[in-house]
Amino acid sequence: MSRISQSALGRHLGVTQQAISKAVKAGRITTGADGKLDLDEALAQWAGELRAPRDGPGDGTTLQAAHLRKETALAELAELKAQVMRGDLLDRLEIESLWFALVRTLRDRMLGIPDRLAVLLAAETDEHTVRVMLDAEIRESLTVVADSMTEEGEG
Numbered sequence: 001m002s003r004i005s006q007s008a009l010g011r012h013l014g015v016t017q018q019a020i021s022k023a024v025k026a027g028r029i030t031t032g033a034d035g036k037l038d039l040d041e042a043l044a045q046w047a048g049e050l051r052a053p054r055d056g057p058g059d060g061t062t063l064q065a066a067h068l069r070k071e072t073a074l075a076e077l078a079e080l081k082a083q084v085m086r087g088d089l090l091d092r093l094e095i096e097s098l099w100f101a102l103v104r105t106l107r108d109r110m111l112g113i114p115d116r117l118a119v120l121l122a123a124e125t126d127e128h129t130v131r132v133m134l135d136a137e138i139r140e141s142l143t144v145v146a147d148s149m150t151e152e153g154e155g
Contacts, residue, residue, distance in 0.1 A: 003036040012039075013046060102149050109141035 006024060007017040023029040024037075029045045031037055083089035117137055124130050 002039040003032065003034070004039050004042075005036060006031075009037055009039070009042050009046075013043075098149075102145065105148050106141075106145045109144055110138075113137050113141065 004012070006020040010017040010020045013020075020029065023046070024031055028048075029037065029042050080089060084091075113134075117133060120133060121130055124133070
């Protein structure tokens with residue numbers, strides 16, 4: 001059991017003697033009758049001090065916890081930027097715009113089928129021929145949409 005002064009504990013922890021004194025006055029670190037600190041006990045109490053929320057302004061978090069959150073957020077931001085640069089992550093607004101254009105093109109092509117085939121189908125009496133004509137027009141419309149999607153994705 002090693003007994004040390006408040007300033008020695010501050011040097012050991014890399015903090016000011018005033019920070020240690022403040023923790024002692026607040027009862028977060030206890031001293032012996034001689035005013036000295038038990039090193040192991042003081043270290044454990046200081047570690048608990050870092051983890052425990054403090055009363056006061058803000059949301060009750062310590063400076064160390066806020067710093068950790070900041071560093072975590074910066075690391076996550078750097079990872080997101082790296083994913084964008086690698087092409088693993090895409091811009092949501094760009095994808096929404098491309099999707100809207102694709103669906104609009106699909107809708108327009110499909111709704112145009114009756115106008116494109118009405119005259120041809122009206123003159124046709126063979127059911128098989130009508131089916132083949134409808135199938136071909138639907139496939140053509142879907143091919144046009146797929147091609148436009150490929151062109152949009154490359155551009």
